[in-house]
Amino acid sequence: MSQPPSILQQRAIESITNTLKFQNEAVNNLYQQYNDNLESSYSMNQLLQSTITMYETIKSKKGKIIISGIGKSYKIANKLVATLNSLSIQSVSLHPSEALHGDLGCIENNKDCLIMVTASGNTPELINLLPHLSSELPIILLTCNKISKLSQHSQISSLIYADLPSELNENSIHGLPAPTVSTTLSLILADATILALSEMLEGDLLVRKKMFSEKHPGGSIGATLSNEFKSVPVAGITVARNPIKPISSNDFRIFRPSAVPINQPSSSTSSSSSSESLFSLGKSVAAATTMLATSSTAYSSNCSSDTDEPDIYINATPHPISRDQRQRPPIAKSIKIITYEEVFQLQELELLQWITIYDQLSIVKTNSKVDCRDIKNIYLDYCKLNEKDWAKFKWDLMKLFN
Numbered sequence: 001m002s003q004p005p006s007i008l009q010q011r012a013i014e015s016i017t018n019t020l021k022f023q024n025e026a027v028n029n030l031y032q033q034y035n036d037n038l039e040s041s042y043s044m045n046q047l048l049q050s051t052i053t054m055y056e057t058i059k060s061k062k063g064k065i066i067i068s069g070i071g072k073s074y075k076i077a078n079k080l081v082a083t084l085n086s087l088s089i090q091s092v093s094l095h096p097s098e099a100l101h102g103d104l105g106c107i108e109n110n111k112d113c114l115i116m117v118t119a120s121g122n123t124p125e126l127i128n129l130l131p132h133l134s135s136e137l138p139i140i141l142l143t144c145n146k147i148s149k150l151s152q153h154s155q156i157s158s159l160i161y162a163d164l165p166s167e168l169n170e171n172s173i174h175g176l177p178a179p180t181v182s183t184t185l186s187l188i189l190a191d192a193t194i195l196a197l198s199e200m201l202e203g204d205l206l207v208r209k210k211m212f213s214e215k216h217p218g219g220s221i222g223a224t225l226s227n228e229f230k231s232v233p234v235a236g237i238t239v240a241r242n243p244i245k246p247i248s249s250n251d252f253r254i255f256r257p258s259a260v261p262i263n264q265p266s267s268s269t270s271s272s273s274s275s276e277s278l279f280s281l282g283k284s285v286a287a288a289t290t291m292l293a294t295s296s297t298a299y300s301s302n303c304s305s306d307t308d309e310p311d312i313y314i315n316a317t318p319h320p321i322s323r324d325q326r327q328r329p330p331i332a333k334s335i336k337i338i339t340y341e342e343v344f345q346l347q348e349l350e351l352l353q354w355i356t357i358y359d360q361l362s363i364v365k366t367n368s369k370v371d372c373r374d375i376k377n378i379y380l381d382y383c384k385l386n387e388k389d390w391a392k393f394k395w396d397l398m399k400l401f402n
Contacts, residue, residue, distance in 0.1 A: 018173070019173060019174075019180070022168055022172075022173045022181065023180075023181055023184060025168055026164060026165075026168045026181050026184070026185060027184070027185070027188065029163065029164075029165060029168065030162055030163065030185055030188065030189065033162075033163045034047075034392075035389075035392075041389065041390075041391045042161075043161050043163070044389070044391035044392055044394075044395055045344075045391050046158050046159040046160070046161055047158075047159075047160055047161070047193065047395070048344055048391065048394055048395050048398065049157070049158035049344055050140045050158040050159065050160050050193070051193060051196060051197060051200070051395075051398065052340040052341070052343070052344055052398070053113050053138045053140060053157060053158060054113060054140070054193075054197050055197060055200055055201065055340065056340060057111070057112060057113040057138070058089055058090065058197075058201060059201060059366050059368065060365050060366055061110070061111045061112075062111065063090075063108055063111030063112040063113065064090035064091055064092060064108075064111070064112050065081075065084060065089065065090070065091040065112070065113055065115065066091070066092055066093070066094050066106065066107060066112055066113070066114045066115070067080050067081055067091065067092075067093050067094070067114075067115045067117060068093070068094040068095070068096055068099070068114060068115070068116055068117065068126065068129070069096075069116065069117035069118060069123075069126070070095075070096055070097075070118075070123055070125045070126065071179070072179040072183055073117040073118055073119065073123070073179075073183075073186075074093070074095060074117075076117050076183060076186055076187055076190070077093045077094075077115075077117050078093050079187065080115075080117075080187075080190050080191075080194065081093045083191065083194055084194055085215070086212060086215050086216050087194065087195075087198045087208070087211070087212060087215070088211045088212075088215060089194070089197065089198065089201065092106055094106065094107075094114070096123075096125035096126055096128070096129050097125065099129055099132070100128075100129070100132065104132060104133075107133075107134075107137060109134040109136045109137045110136055112137065113137070113138040113139070113140060114133070114137055114138070114139045114140070115139075115140045115141075115142055115160075116139060116140070116141050116142065116150065116156075117142045117143075117186065117190075118141070118142070118143055118150060119143060119144040119145065119164070119179065119182035119183070119186060120143070120144070120145050120148060121141065121143040121144075121145040121147075121148025121149060121150040121151050122145070122148050122149045122150065123150070126150060127149055127150060127153075130153060130155050133155065135155065138157045139155055139156050139157055140156075140157065140158055140159070140160060141156050141158075141159045141160070142159075142160045142162075142186055142189075142190055143159060143160070143161060143162070143186075144161075144162050144163065144164040144182045144185060144186065145164075146159075146161060146163070160189060160190060160193060162182075162185040162186055162188070162189045164181060164182055164185055168181060169181060169182065170182065196399065199399060200368075200398065200399060200401065209225065209228070212225065213225035213226060213228070333359040333360055334357065334358045334359050334360075335358060335359065335360045335361070335362050335369070336354055336357070336358040336360070336361050336362070337362050337363075337364050338361055338362070338363060338364065339363065339364050340363060340398075343394060343397065343398060344394070346394060346397075348390065351375070351379070354372070354375075355372040355375050355376055355379070358372055359371070359372055360372060361375070361401075363401060368401040369401065370397075370400040370401050374400055375397065375400065378393070378396050378397065378400070379393075382396075
């Protein structure tokens with residue numbers, strides 16, 4: 001059996017390692033795209049809007065996600081459809097040519113959304129499809145080109161944008177435009193978005209794994225999941241979302257409020273005080289008020305020599321509950337009903353108002369809700385960051401709804 005000359009083998013190895021090097025740089029650039037403050041604001045806002053569109057399609061409208069592309073992009077579309085269906089998210093592929101010969105009938109304009117896959121954003125077959133699509137149909141563009149005919153078209157509602165610098169594209173690496181790097185980036189970003197969508201639709205990992213096992217019984221994946229859920233009833237599983245933790249003595253801690261002068265304005269106070277300081281102050285006051293109102297407290301007669309502040313202790317001694325207290329109905333939680341569009345356009349001051357006034361946020365016409373205490377936690381983490389990215393915060397907020 002004849003073998004290629006050693007010099008050709010060496011060239012092949014060098015070509016492969018060179019391709020891997022550039023692919024790695026392209027993927028790293030994609031990661032930086034969604035973590036760099038200058039670029040991520042646009043990219044993250046577009047991605048957030050795209051994810052909201054897909055979520056509402058499945059959750060609110062009970063529709064399906066249709067994915068279309070031509071050439072290699074159509075093969076990516078088929079792969080993404082398969083991934084969505086395996087996660088119990090209804091999806092179908094649509095070939096642009098077949099669409100004009102009757103397959104447009106698969107689209108329900110008031111329920112579905114359409115994702116067009118094109119690295120360049122200038123695919124003629126997809127552009128020619130637009131006049132035959134209803135203006136009611138939300139269209140998302142999965143692309144590697146920020147400025148293109150499709151990205152600037154009025155019927156495109158948002159982008160899933162994977163930036164591919166010219167020095168890392170196929171022409172620069174190989175000297176010919178064979179889709180390789182662009183398909184890799186498109187697939188990576190689309191897969192990540194689909195997994196995030198799956199988490200938004202079902203927040204419990206165990207439930208998601210059970211659903212996935214039912215849709216994927218074959219192969220080694222199916223065998224592994226089948227063994228994992230062998231003892232679980234076919235009808236479903238019961239998951240304790242908020243197990244009750246036994247109360248220990250560690251749960252009763254000393255609370256020492258910060259010294260806040262009354263009727264003595266600070267010289268550093270100004271209208272431009274950071275929202276972080278306001279939020280921290282509000283949190284301290286709210287915590288102190290709650291403890292004073294709901295707990296029996298004992299005040300130490302001795303004050304700290306440093307601060308002259310009394311220590312506040314929570315009295316953990318149980319008290320008899322009166323009949324009136326036993327019969328008193330629970331206080332209803334205050335809930336703010338919002339839309340995903342409001343989350344997408346949310347400003348920081350408005351968020352602070354919501355989490356101060358309400359106990360929960362709930363998405364209209366869905367069962368999706370989030371406790372404002374959880375929002376406060378991620379907001380506090382956000383305030384501690386040196387470089388704040390509000391678009392990324394909204395993305396984290398979206399993932400809290402379940």
